[in-house]
Amino acid sequence: xxxxxxxxxxxxxxxxxxxxxxxxxxxxxxxxxxxxxxxxxxxxxxxxxxxxxxxxxxxxxxxxxxxxxxxxxxxxxxxxxxxxxxxxxxxxxxxxxxxxxxxxxxxxxxxxxxxxxxxxxxxxxxxxxxxxxxxxxxxxxxxxxxxxxxxxxxxxxxxxxxxxxxxxxxxxxxxxxxxxxxxxxxxxxxxxxxxxxxxxxxxxxxxxxxxxxxxxxxxxxxxxxxxxxxxxxxxxxxxxxxxxxxxxxxxxxxxxxxxxxxxxxxxxxxxxxxxxxxxxxxxxxxxxxxxxxxxxxxxxxxxxxxxxxxxxxxxxxxxxxxxxxxxxxxxxxxxxxxxxxxxxxxxxxxxxxxxxxxxxxxxxxxxxxxxxxxxxxxxxxxxxxxxxxxxxxxxxxxxxxxxxxxxxxxxxxxxxxxxxxxxxxxxxxxxxxxxxxxxxxxxxxxxxxxxxxxxxxxxxxxxxxxxxxxxxxxxxxxxxxxxxxxxxxxxxxxxxxxxxxxxxxxxxxxxxxxxxxxxxxxxx
Amino acid sequence: xxxxxxxxxxxxxxxxxxxxxxxxxxxxxxxxxxxxxxxxxxxxxxxxxxxxxxxxxxxxxxxxxxxxxxxxxxxxxxxxxxxxxxxxxxxxxxxxxxxxxxxxxxxxxxxxxxxxxxxxxxxxxxxxxxxxxxxxxxxxxxxxxxxxxxxxxxxxxxxxxxxxxxxxxxxxxxxxxxxxxxxxxxxxxxxxxxxxxxxxxxxxxxxxxxxxxxxxxxxxxxxxxxxxxxxxxxxxxxxxxxxxxxxxxxxxxxxxxxxxxxxxxx
Numbered sequence: 001x002x003x004x005x006x007x008x009x010x011x012x013x014x015x016x017x018x019x020x021x022x023x024x025x026x027x028x029x030x031x032x033x034x035x036x037x038x039x040x041x042x043x044x045x046x047x048x049x050x051x052x053x054x055x056x057x058x059x060x061x062x063x064x065x066x067x068x069x070x071x072x073x074x075x076x077x078x079x080x081x082x083x084x085x086x087x088x089x090x091x092x093x094x095x096x097x098x099x100x101x102x103x104x105x106x107x108x109x110x111x112x113x114x115x116x117x118x119x120x121x122x123x124x125x126x127x128x129x130x131x132x133x134x135x136x137x138x139x140x141x142x143x144x145x146x147x148x149x150x151x152x153x154x155x156x157x158x159x160x161x162x163x164x165x166x167x168x169x170x171x172x173x174x175x176x177x178x179x180x181x182x183x184x185x186x187x188x189x190x191x192x193x194x195x196x197x198x199x200x201x202x203x204x205x206x207x208x209x210x211x212x213x214x215x216x217x218x219x220x221x222x223x224x225x226x227x228x229x230x231x232x233x234x235x236x237x238x239x240x241x242x243x244x245x246x247x248x249x250x251x252x253x254x255x256x257x258x259x260x261x262x263x264x265x266x267x268x269x270x271x272x273x274x275x276x277x278x279x280x281x282x283x284x285x286x287x288x289x290x291x292x293x294x295x296x297x298x299x300x301x302x303x304x305x306x307x308x309x310x311x312x313x314x315x316x317x318x319x320x321x322x323x324x325x326x327x328x329x330x331x332x333x334x335x336x337x338x339x340x341x342x343x344x345x346x347x348x349x350x351x352x353x354x355x356x357x358x359x360x361x362x363x364x365x366x367x368x369x370x371x372x373x374x375x376x377x378x379x380x381x382x383x384x385x386x387x388x389x390x391x392x393x394x395x396x397x398x399x400x401x402x403x404x405x406x407x408x409x410x411x412x413x414x415x416x417x418x419x420x421x422x423x424x425x426x427x428x429x430x431x432x433x434x435x436x437x438x439x440x441x442x443x444x445x446x447x448x449x450x451x452x453x454x455x456x457x458x459x460x461x462x463x464x465x466x467x468x469x470x471x472x473x474x475x476x477x478x479x480x481x482x483x484x485x486x487x488x489x490x491x492x493x494x495x496x497x498x499x500x501x502x503x504x505x506x507x508x509x510x511x512x513x514x515x516x517x518x519x520x521x522x523x524x
Numbered sequence: 525x526x527x528x529x530x531x532x533x534x535x536x537x538x539x540x541x542x543x544x545x546x547x548x549x550x551x552x553x554x555x556x557x558x559x560x561x562x563x564x565x566x567x568x569x570x571x572x573x574x575x576x577x578x579x580x581x582x583x584x585x586x587x588x589x590x591x592x593x594x595x596x597x598x599x600x601x602x603x604x605x606x607x608x609x610x611x612x613x614x615x616x617x618x619x620x621x622x623x624x625x626x627x628x629x630x631x632x633x634x635x636x637x638x639x640x641x642x643x644x645x646x647x648x649x650x651x652x653x654x655x656x657x658x659x660x661x662x663x664x665x666x667x668x669x670x671x672x673x674x675x676x677x678x679x680x681x682x683x684x685x686x687x688x689x690x691x692x693x694x695x696x697x698x699x700x701x702x703x704x705x706x707x708x709x710x711x712x713x714x715x716x717x718x719x720x721x722x723x724x725x726x727x728x729x730x731x732x733x734x735x736x737x738x739x740x741x742x743x744x745x746x747x748x749x750x751x752x753x754x755x756x757x758x759x760x761x762x763x764x765x766x767x768x769x770x771x772x773x774x775x776x777x778x779x780x781x782x783x784x785x786x787x788x789x790x
Contacts (some may be wrong), residue, residue, distance in 0.1 A: 377549055
């Protein structure tokens with residue numbers, strides 16, 4: 001599928017069949033594993049979202065009991081974050097980083113294999129909890145105690161699987177950093193790296209800094225539940241709010257882990273189809289780095305309503321608002337890149353343009369949420385749900401889809417069907433807005449999030465959102481069909497698939513050879 | 525595509541006959557809710573203006589600088605001057621937002637000089653109200669009519685239930701034009717107390733006592749819900765506040781104090 005057969009033959013110790021995928025240490029094989037796994041999880045998490053939307057189609061309970069509804073919201077989030085978006089980005093990193101920096105493979109190939117193969121086991125364990133008699137986790141993906149401590153037998157399994165997912169992410173991040181810092185082609189200084197490589201380097205540092213914090217928080221939950229500690233139980237002298245501080249100290253960098261690589265993708269695609277260099281490369285790098293640094297001092301804006309001291313509320317409001325500055329710089333740079341370019345609108349470009357517009361809308365609602373006194377009204381309503389879905393679905397997910405369309409000819413040597421790609425784009429974009437835009441309205445009108453049933457005045461917009469969600473889900477089946485059609489074609493794609501594409505990966509043949517660069521290219 | 529659009533339109537058609545299409549935050553009936561609404565609208569309008577400018581430039585470029593119109597790519601790709609400009613301008617706009625936001629926040633967090641204090645305790649899944657000075661105390665949970673209708677497969681038309689999911693057995697009664705301090709705590713897990721028209725929400729946390737204040741300017745019945753996931757019936761612990769003039773409130777207190785005394789003698 002993704003492998004150049006001629007090169008494969010040269011391998012002496014390459015097993016075939018299933019063992020090839022289990023034992024592979026090749027960055028392209030592992031990249032493909034990550035991407036297929038991510039696609040599978042995207043549909044699993046999507047099905048859960050559709051259970052949620054089916055139940056919320058009208059008021060009253062029609063399909064599920066409240067406890068199961070809570071399991072769905074919890075699992076949907078965990079699966080989409082750790083199973084769909086993060087593995088997709090790691091898959092893209094695996095495929096692209098060595099090709100973009102002129103290396104033969106990732107720096108730590110066996111570690112690479114391990115970090116992928118942890119995932120199927122972790123998710124099997126996580127998903128298996130749904131079949132427990134006491135059900136899966138139902139306290140929300142944020143696992144706030146004391147509620148999460150009330151959970152059934154699923155709790156230790158969920159915590160262990162999150163530990164595994166964290167370990168996998170940290171190993172992946174170590175590999176990314178080792179690769180980028182050691183394996184760049186001669187002449188490629190840090191400030192000459194492709195912007196996608198930069199965003200991933202910064203993301204990798206965020207992962208290493210934040211994942212252990214999550215591990216610590218959930219380990220304390222585990223000992224509270226099973227070993228008699230009272231980190232988070234007030235009755236034993238503990239502090240339930242402490243968990244929220246620790247969790248969001250991980251959680252906010254995590255938010256940027258989910259979006260920085262997307263920035264890198266969009267910063268690659270916009271110049272390619274504008275046939276013009278990225279505007280303000282240096283400022284893009286600095287903006288990404290400042291967003292990453294700021295992400296460590298804004299965590300409490302997720303918990304403005306816990307009753308922090310006034311000084312704390314003001315501090316976190318100001319730092320949060322500050323993030324708008326580097327984010328704004330990025331958006332302005334993208335627009336300036338398009339300005340006086342020579343644009344065409346193939347599918348990757350369409351997704352990238354939709355990303356800019358819809359992500360910016362999510363950014364605007366983010367700015368509104370940063371205003372603490374107004375957040376007291378928005379907090380934990382559907383306005384928040386609308387906000388983070390705008391930055392994660394037409395944000396992160398659109399960027400991933402754009403990246404797949406953009407690099408698919410390089411990976412497979414085969415070009416997708418442009419007409420179908422455009423239909424996929426328009427359906428996805430229309431339905432994503434039908435799904436998530438009305439959520440702003442019900443949120444402002446007072447509908448809390450994470451409720452299985454609602455007062456009748458919220459009915460209209462919930463119906464629309466549910467229709468949109470099913471449309472969005474169906475549109476993604478078209479995506480699978482497009483991938484299927486593409487893979488069945490003969491190899492015809494040019495080495496440089498896009499007129500305006502820049503970067504070392506386009507100097508390789510399509511499909512790219514198994515070991516990307518046998519001899520390092522020269523970069524001037 | 526045609527059949528799909530007909531399907532969607534036919535599904536949406538009955539909606540137009542349903543209740544009002546509420547799309548915005550309520551203006552509210554207390555100084556804190558009003559202030560939150562004003563800030564909300566201010567920031568919203570600012571983002572709309574920024575959006576029009578940025579997207580306007582973007583769409584102009586998409587329309588005019590396309591290859592099919594014969595556009596040739598320019599070669600510029602950096603300018604420190606414009607980078608500085610579009611770093612400084614947003615910063616100044618943010619300062620402009622931060623000043624009113626901070627003022628409002630300070631006003632909201634100032635619970636001094638309140639006339640009465642009510643302690644609100646969250647339970648799975650109901651609220652308890654203790655009127656600290658007036659010696660009134662009661663639980664408040666979802667009204668029976670809603671509770672029956674909300675069961676899976678109840679076959680009751682929820683549209684016909686009085687204030688479905690937003691009705692309780694015992695309403696919280698508060699005097700109008702009085703600064704009321706509300707103390708929040710919880711007995712089991714974290715809840716959050718929110719009545720959008722009179723105040724923003726605040727968490728009720730076991731082991732903590734949080735404060736907020738309300739000063740309701742108009743008599744009426746105001747409804748809200750728990751807004752922190754608190755277990756399976758999180759969606760079913762509403763809050764109803766009846767705001768009445770002071771004299772009526774005093775009467776209500778004396779009536780309910782008696783009830784309480786009577787309860788004790790049992």
